[in-house]
Amino acid sequence: MKEPDASANPPVDGSELIRFENVTKRFGSNTVLDRLDFSVESGKHVTLIGPSGSGKTTILRLLMTLAKPDEGTITVAGDQLFPAPEKQIREVRKKIGMVFQQFNLFPNMSVLRNITEAPVTVLGMSKDEAEARARELLDMVGLADKCDARPTQLSGGQQQRVAIARALAMRPQVLLLDEVTSALDPELVAGVLDVLRDIARTTDITMLCVTHEMNFARDISDQVLMFDSGRVIESGAPEKIFNDPENNRTREFLSAVL
Amino acid sequence: MTWDWGAVADFMPKFWDGLLLTLQILALGSLISFALGLVWALLMRTPTRWVRWPVGVVTEFIRNTPLLVQLFFFFYVLPEWGLTWSALTTGICAIGLHYSTYTMQVYRAGIEAVPAGQWEAATALNLPVRRTWTVVILPQAIRRVVPALGNYVIAMLKDTPILMTITVMEMLGEARLFAQENFQFTEPLTVIGVAFIFIAYPASLLVRALERRLVR
Numbered sequence: 177m178k179e180p181d182a183s184a185n186p187p188v189d190g191s192e193l194i195r196f197e198n199v200t201k202r203f204g205s206n207t208v209l210d211r212l213d214f215s216v217e218s219g220k221h222v223t224l225i226g227p228s229g230s231g232k233t234t235i236l237r238l239l240m241t242l243a244k245p246d247e248g249t250i251t252v253a254g255d256q257l258f259p260a261p262e263k264q265i266r267e268v269r270k271k272i273g274m275v276f277q278q279f280n281l282f283p284n285m286s287v288l289r290n291i292t293e294a295p296v297t298v299l300g301m302s303k304d305e306a307e308a309r310a311r312e313l314l315d316m317v318g319l320a321d322k323c324d325a326r327p328t329q330l331s332g333g334q335q336q337r338v339a340i341a342r343a344l345a346m347r348p349q350v351l352l353l354d355e356v357t358s359a360l361d362p363e364l365v366a367g368v369l370d371v372l373r374d375i376a377r378t379t380d381i382t383m384l385c386v387t388h389e390m391n392f393a394r395d396i397s398d399q400v401l402m403f404d405s406g407r408v409i410e411s412g413a414p415e416k417i418f419n420d421p422e423n424n425r426t427r428e429f430l431s432a433v434l
Numbered sequence: 435m436t437w438d439w440g441a442v443a444d445f446m447p448k449f450w451d452g453l454l455l456t457l458q459i460l461a462l463g464s465l466i467s468f469a470l471g472l473v474w475a476l477l478m479r480t481p482t483r484w485v486r487w488p489v490g491v492v493t494e495f496i497r498n499t500p501l502l503v504q505l506f507f508f509f510y511v512l513p514e515w516g517l518t519w520s521a522l523t524t525g526i527c528a529i530g531l532h533y534s535t536y537t538m539q540v541y542r543a544g545i546e547a548v549p550a551g552q553w554e555a556a557t558a559l560n561l562p563v564r565r566t567w568t569v570v571i572l573p574q575a576i577r578r579v580v581p582a583l584g585n586y587v588i589a590m591l592k593d594t595p596i597l598m599t600i601t602v603m604e605m606l607g608e609a610r611l612f613a614q615e616n617f618q619f620t621e622p623l624t625v626i627g628v629a630f631i632f633i634a635y636p637a638s639l640l641v642r643a644l645e646r647r648l649v650r
Contacts, residue, residue: 242554269560280555284573293569294559346559 193218193350193382194239199248201234201406208234210406211248216399218253218349221376221383223393223414226403227429232386236352239384240274241265253349270298273348277355279335281327281342287314288323291342299346306345313341317371333364337371344375351375353385365389372396390434394418402426441621445612449625452608457633459526459594459604464587466530471537475545476567478538497535502596504528509600525597533590540582544575577648584641588634605629 194216201209208231216222224232237243238250241257250257252268260268281290291310295301301309314320317337319330327335336356343351353372357365369392376383376396387393393400393414400417402410402425410423418434421427477489496504505528509521519527548571556566595606603611609622 240554240558242557266560269557272558274558276551276555276558278549278551280549280551282552282555282570282574284570284577294561297562297565298560342559 191218195251197249199245201245208406214408218382219380220398221396222399223385223397224401230403231406232403233354236354271349273343273346274352275339275343275356277358279339281335283327287325287338291345295345313344317341332360333367336368350382355386441618445622448608448612452605456594456604460591462526463529463590467533467537470534472541474538475541493535501532521601525602536586540579544579548574580648581641581645588637
């Protein structure tokens with residue numbers, strides 16, 4: 177299997193890439209994130225775990241600018257994301273890629289076009305270059321023969337692998353993974369996780385991952401953050417969190433899901 | 435009352451003229467309603483209410499007043515303001531404008547039916563807003579609404595005889611003229627009635643086939 181260089185400018189490992197300061201997000205009277213502080217160093221793989229409704233997905237959506245915080249600041253590689261002028265938001269967005277629970281491929285485009293559209297229009301890549309790179313990425317996710325297929329002709333697992341290739345085509349520094357296997361039939365989960373393990377192992381991309389796949393989280397994570405009611409209640413290396421959690425809520429949660 | 439095939443034969447040359455004009459009104463009127471309806475629908479999505487509000491009022495007004503009144507207004511009042519179009523041009527524009535206020539609703543429904551995840555994926559890929567509309571949202575929205583637009587084309591076909599009232603000699607206009615000159619009403623009116631069925635029925639079958647193919 178070929179393993180193309182997925183990141184154009186590998187960031188210096190260990191420097192702080194993402195910082196949430198005092199971030200609060202409410203939906204109506206429901207406070208989803210409550211004065212949240214945390215940071216992620218570049219190149220690290222961070223997994224967010226916790227009961228549903230604890231704000232994990234909201235963190236990814238804030239980073240992807242799909243939602244705005246009510247209070248607090250978010251910075252990515254030193255650039256403030258909120259509040260910021262549209263131009264700066266677009267610059268920050270370039271550094272971030274996202275894979276969604278429901279894949280969200282464009283059904284009106286071929287698989288190849290799904291991957292080349294943004295590199296050509298946003299990064300100004302030539303069509304030939306974008307297509308060559310898209311084929312490399314499709315090869316990496318094991319779908320080299322599906323270039324001309326429509327997303328609707330693929331299984332959920334295949335669609336999700338195309339979505340991963342599509343996100344990587346933008347050469348992001350950060351990859352956000354939002355419960356990427358939750359919508360898949362059980363027998364399709366492994367294929368997607370294998371691809372992600374591969375990316376985690378062979379690239380410098382910083383990964384923020386919301387998942388219920390605890391074995392996967394244990395495998396790839398450098399750090400696990402346990403969320404409850406919009407706050408980080410425990411964080412640490414996966415061995416620590418999974419084998420010897422300190423917080424009662426963490427223990428309860430893990431015994432329920434493991 | 436007896437059926438006179440001779441009258442049918444006499445009417446046929448005029449009938450073809452009328453049919454041609456009806457189809458011309460239908461084709462151009464449809465194009466105007468498709469294009470203008472899309473413009474209205476997009477303007478209603480702009481963030482500024484100084485655009486949305488006037489567009490909303492004007493289109494609501496047009497949709498809720500009779501086409502015949504609008505037709506008379508365009509034909510008799512606009513020339514007083516110095517705008518002199520031929521009866522045919524006036525008729526095509528009026529019917530196209532009237533129907534655009536319906537097609538805008540169709541487009542709106544189609545745009546709203548595109549899942550939020552498509553917008554989010556476009557944002558995540560940093561696609562510019564204009565590009566998101568042209569290559570992601572509209573192709574999916576329009577595909578869904580083609581059958582509904584087709585239904586409005588059929589409805590418009592059945593409204594084309596109204597243009598007779600401003601002297602446009604489409605099918606009904608030709609039939610009435612022939613009837614008055616020859617005192618034979620049955621034959622010309624039957625001929626154009628059959629012609630409407632021959633166009634509208636296959637068209638509705640086509641719309642149904644498109645529905646099966648495009649709307650899932």
